[in-house]
Amino acid sequence: MRRVLAVGAGPEQLHPIRIAKAAGLEVAAVDRDPAAPGFALADISRPIDVADKAAVIAFARDLGVEAVLPAPIGRFLTTVAAVNAALGLRGIQPDAGAACADKRLAHGILSAAGVPVAAQAAIDGPEQLAAAVAAVGVPCVVKPTFGSGSRGVALCATADEVEAVAASGHIGPGEAWLVEAALQGTEYGVDAAIYAGVFTGLLVREKVMTPAPSRQELTYIHPARVPHEASAALAAVEGAARAIGLTDCLINADVMVDAAGRASLIEISGRAPGNNITTRIYPAIHGDDLITAALKALETGKPLPHPGEGRPVVFAFLPTPPGRVLSVGATPDTPGLLDIEVRLRPGDVLDVLRTGTDAMARGWLMATGRDSEEALANSRKALAALEIEIERL
Missing domain, CATH: 3.90.600 (Glycinamide Ribonucleotide Synthetase; Chain A, domain 4)
Structure with missing residues (x-):
């Protein structure tokens, strides 16, 4: 493998680009922003909107790229998957990429496969919120169908709080939103990999969250303090990854484990975990680099080795x-x-x-x-x- 593609060249892609360059690989990068910071690091740059799959595929094909760089960002996954499929590359494929990008689609797939998930209702505007909440009950979580990083997520404990969200302008008319029953228990972040059909658990991070109505991580604890809950969370992610059809990619997921030890999937994506986890937490725990390991797996077609528990x-x-x-x-x-x-x-x-x-x-x-x-x-x-x-x- 000698040339790789960075789909997007923003701040999230800087670490993968640097790692690829350090490994002696040539990096071609696309981003709609001509001033994207990754362009200064890449060997070849082209200002292309990453939502334009056909243009990105044509660019990648002309250059003969041999892999798409794993990066800690999910909104480009459908383009990454399209490039992989068009060029016959290892990595996430279109059906799985679509499921990772659309929480409603993923929920349907996981439900059909028997993976525990929260009850869910879809809405297209604030006028539909009351009926959706009546269907799933309170407490509930209101969140966008597309998005990440806790943006737009509101946790409502009562019907009055739901009404306040509806009146606040939080949900715009014509936008795709979801209302989910709020899962109870301890939330875990799970980072894993699936290469050559082998699922490898990497980190199970116990989370401490902000108070309601927001749901943002304040603290990650590794290793998780309740081992059987960590095992349940990891098993739920493997089941979800196989149901969605994730292949040859890193995995980032959120899981809730209740008091009875039952794990329910919150979200899953076939991508590297967020920058803090990739650039700081994973190296601090395991002493090596996750992107380096993923690139090696893409090149060799072999599974990612289990790194062990690492240090607390x-x-x-x-x-x-x-x-x-x-x-x-x-x-x-x-x-x-x-x-x-x-x-x-x-x-x-x-x-x-x-x-x-x-x-x-x-x-x-x-x-x-x-x-x-x-x-x-x-x-x-x-x-x-x-x-x-x-x-x-």
């Missing part, structure tokens, strides 16, 4: 409350702190932490310990020692 690591976003930042103290020197990045500056005005974008704007830290509990305790010590003065507005 807790990744925590800074749970800074909304308001104006007045001051930011020095970096704490606390036990087990592996890394920290504070992105706040005096004068910044913070909204309520609702989405991944809000979390990244604040910053994050990673801590380790002899086990998950100690790593979590060390992360809390570091957060407590970090002095950030906020003026409430």
Whole structure:
């Protein structure tokens, strides 16, 4: 393998492009933005809208690309799959790519295959919300059919909260939205791979979430503190991956495990996990690079080896409350702190932490310990020692 394609050249693709270049591969990149940062790293660049599958396929065919770079972004998966199918490449294929991009389609496939999922109703505008909620019940989750990163997700505990969402303009007329019964239990992020037909579990991250009505991760805990729940989550993801038909790709999924140990699939996508997981968490736990391993699997056609459990690591976003930042103290020197990045500056005005974008704007830290509990305790010590003065507005 000598030439690979980056479908998209935005910030999420920078790490895969760098990894491919470091491996001696030639990178061709497409993005509709002529100023996309990945163009400066790629060997060959072309400003093409990645939604234009025919144009991307023609570009890839002319160059003779031999693989599409795995990247931690899901909205281009249908184009990635189209390129793989058109050029006969290993990787996610069109039917699976379509299911990963459309939560309603995925729900139907998983339900038919017997994979546990939440009750769901589709709506096309706020006037349909009340009937959908009556069908699935409360508490419920209102979310867009297409999208990721917790954008647009609202958790409603009561009918009054549903009415408030309907009246708020949160749902625009003519937009495709879903109403799902809110699953109860502990949420897990599962990162895995399926190459040469072999499913390999990589990480099962126990999550600590923001309070309702938002559903954004605040903390990842590895390894998960309840092993049988982690095993159930991993089994649910393998069942979902095979039902959707994922092939030769990395997998990122969310699972809820209830008090009885029953795992239900929330979402699944045939892509690399988010940038923090790919660039920071996975290397901190396993000591190597996930994109490198995926590229090797694409080249050789062999399964991704199981990396083992790795070391305990807790990744925590800074749970800074909304308001104006007045001051930011020095970096704490606390036990087990592996890394920290504070992105706040005096004068910044913070909204309520609702989405991944809000979390990244604040910053994050990673801590380790002899086990998950100690790593979590060390992360809390570091957060407590970090002095950030906020003026409430």
